[in-house]
Each structure stands twice: as structure tokens, then as C-alpha cells.
Amino acid sequence: MTTISHKGTSEPINFLWFIPTSGDGTYLGSSELNRAPEIGYLTQIAQAVDRLGYSGVLLPTGVACEESFVTAAALAAKTEKLQFLVAIRPGTASPAYYARLATTLDRISNGRLLLNIVVGGSPAELAGDGIHLEHDERYAHAEEFFTVFEELLEKGTASFDGKYIKATNARLGFPSVQNPRPPLYFGGSSDAGIDFSVGRVDKYLTWGEPPAQVAEKITKVRKAAGERGREVSFGIRLHFIVRETDDEAWEAAERLIRHLDDDTIREAQERFVHESDSVGQKRMAALHGGRRDKLEVSPNLWAGVGLVRAGAGTALVGSPKTVAARLREYQEIGIDTVIGSGYPHLEEAYRVAELLFPELGITREQQRLGFNTEFGRKQVFAGGSHGGNLKVVSGS
DSSP: OEEEETTTEEEOEEEEEOOOOOOOOSSTTTTTTOOOOHHHHHHHHHHHHHHHHHOEEOOSSSSSSOHHHHHHHHHHHSSSSSSEEEEEEETSSOHHHHHHHHHHHHHHHHSSSEEEEEEOOOOOHHHTTTTTHHHHHHHHHHHHHHHHHHHHHHHSSSEEOOSEEEEEEESSOOSSSSSSSSOOOEOOOOOOHHHHTTTTTEEEEEOOOOHHHHHHHHHHHHHHHHHOOOOOOEEEEEEEEEEESHHHHHHHHHHHHHHHHHHHHHHHHHHHHHHOOOHHHHHHHHHHHTTTOOEEEEEEEEOOOGGGGSSSEEEEEEOOOHHHHHHHHHHTTTEEEEEEOSSSSSHHHHHHIIIHHHHOOOOHHHHTTTTTTTTTEEEEEEESSSTTTTEEEEEO
């Protein structure tokens, strides 16, 4: 995997990109120069990042997004090495059904599936999906859900009689390619979310908060995982505005929000407060408080995206050298994976790869050689169902 040296350390970094399944555009909070999330455009992005050396892509979930598993299946058929970090929301379907979705996608993509657990932060949207649980209770439900889900992928059968999930002799006909299952990612800042994550997931994700806040969160997660006898790795979700010079990058950041008016910002911030019970969303909003004059919340960390976008709301802004230096600061505190994005996503994928990757020492071949090695070995299916002929090979 790609190696970056900084302050005497030599650690790998993995760089993924984002598939904008709710639409894309040149400006935030404006209908000008918008692009619909039609499959031809999403395929363009996926094929570009596959060629450019990104190791994978994140596909989100939600009412405003195209369905993540279906979209990933379509894009997997059009790409070669790209991994797909697909959102899975417990409760929108049974764990047995999601197990079949996951193993099928892992098989047809030849082991390129990653799973991003998204419990959800909008009670109104969740109610529309039939999920009527309070914030912390959703994690108790998720714990039961993934107990059944993981047992199915690891053993092929599962029975469970819980408060939220009941499964009697559930069966899975075909195993996943990856052994014992595709890696699990998760992002959540609440105590309940962290407690859930450290007992189960492989990689804990954070949104792009200032390094000191991220370090505090990583320390908390590591301690909680250690108490369970587990280790987790860490990733960060960030937008990027990289140009040849710092001045050009800051000019591009200002252009991105040039059509935003105060009413649009106020309405978006009020919506985030009233419609979300996400602790992470509250932490994002607190960085800027909806004010245009307080958007650089840490050196080169710009919160302008979060004025109107829910979820990940910060971008690293600057020249390749500047942004690389900021990424190394995150790397120093334990981040080994970056999930990036930029507006529009096709053009910005090229800019980040062409300007930033060389500064980080990332090459296309290095990223591809790092494919799926982080979580150990892969399982290649050779016929039958669970208990059939399986052979284990090292990740390639």
C-alpha cells in the first residue's frame, strides 16, 4: 500500500473517492450547473477513479440517494479494481436479506465489497423506512442485526431470538468471496455509536473535524476497543479543494458558495437542528455556527460545505504541498484511510489525483497492490454452497 514518510514515521494511506448518487454540481445550494445522478455520469466517475489510482468509492444511503447496492452492482460491472464501500442500514430489510445482497455483490465483483454501517440520524426519514426507535435504541437494534448478519456470512446459518431481531434457521446459500466477510466500516460520534462500533467494526470513520478533536475521538475509540480486546483502524471523510497554489484553492472555495444567500444557509442549519439527532451532525454544525466569517476552523480546514450540506461538511483547501501536510497531521494521530470528494466529483477526482497524489507519493500501481490487504486474506469460492470447495488466497 502507498507509503508516506513524515516525522520519522512510515505508514500506509488508502485513498477512496465518493459517488454522488443524489446529484452533483458546480455550486453549493444552487440549481445552476447541476448534474443529475444518472448512471452514465456515475459510471464516468467510477471509471475515472479506477484508472486514476483511487482504491475505492463510497456510495451513500438515504431517501435522496440512488440505492447503494444496486448502483454498486452496476458500477462493478464497468470497473476493474475499484472497491465499493456500500452503505448498509439495519432495519430497512432483514439481516438475512442483507446477507444475500452482500454476498452476491461480493461474488459478482470478485471480492471488491466493503460495507459501511449507517444507523441513520434523521428520525423522520427512518420512520418512513419503518424504523421507530430512539437514538441509542437504534444501536441496540443494530447490535442484534449484525449478530445475525455476521453469523450468516461466517457459518451459513443463524438463529436468534432478541428484543428487535428474531431469526429461525436463517440460511445463506453462497458465501462471500472475502473470508469471513467483507470488512465493516462505521462512523458515529455518540457514546452509543462508539460502544457499538468497537465491538464489531474493522474501521472507524470520522468526519473532518480539526486534528485535535479527531485525536480526542481516536483516543476514546482505541480505549473502548482495547477494553473489548479488539483493535480498529481509522479513516476520515473529507472534501478537497486542491489547486496549484494556495490562493487559487481559496478562490475556488469561495466560488463554490458564491450563490449561497443568508436565507438558504439559515434554512439549512435549522433543518439540520430539527430533523437530525446525530451527534456527529451537531459537531459539524458547531464548527462554524452557520457564519460565513468563521469557516476556516483549523489551518486549511474549511467548513463552507457544511453551511448547506448535511453530513461531512469540511474541506481541505490549498496547494498540493499544503494539503499533503494537513493530511500527514491526521496520519500522525492514526488516520490511515481517506474518503474524499469535491464539486463536481468528476473534475475534482482528476485534480486530486493529478496534483495531490504525487505529493503523497501515491501511484496507481501502489494503490492497486494495496487492494484489500488491510483486513487480511480473501476467500475464493469454487462451487457449491457453505461447506463446498473453498480455497483461501492472499489478497491481491
